[in-house]
Amino acid sequence: MSSGITVILYHVKDLDRAKALFGKFLGVEPSTDTPYYVGYELGGQQIGLVPDAHQHGQAGPVCFRDVPDIAAAHQALLAAGAESHAEPHDVGGGLLVASVKDADGNVIGLRQQP
Structure with missing residues (x-):
């Protein structure tokens, strides 16, 4: 396996609300902004918002390793x-x-x- 966690995904219910919050929290504009994924690049790490929390029934982030x-x-x-x-x-x-x-x-x- 390679080193480092490269992506952290948050499964959200309301993408617009989450986008407003994470924009303030991270202090950057999204690098990817689509109806199915909003991504932020921050210090070589990608933070992503996926509007499918209702499907996954899951709270909390999922860390991905390349x-x-x-x-x-x-x-x-x-x-x-x-x-x-x-x-x-x-x-x-x-x-x-x-x-x-x-x-x-x-x-x-x-x-x-x-």
């Missing part, structure tokens, strides 16, 4: 005792994401760049 081989990384976490949350899949433009849950239900994200 990996060179998402299938292998996903399998390694499953072998270490994690439960699959989302199998590796393409979210557009060849960007692959996957996630697992630890024994306490925390979601851990993986991301592979195209």
Whole structure:
């Protein structure tokens, strides 16, 4: 696996409200602003807002780590005792994401760049 957490996603119910709050909190304008994702670049880190909290029923952030081989990384976490949350899949433009849950239900994200 590569080093560092590269993306932190927040699943939100109201994207406009969250965008106003995070804009003030982070002190920057969004670098990506679409109806399905608002992203901020801050010190080499991406903070993203995804308007799907009602689908995930999940509160709190999900941290993603970039990996060179998402299938292998996903399998390694499953072998270490994690439960699959989302199998590796393409979210557009060849960007692959996957996630697992630890024994306490925390979601851990993986991301592979195209």
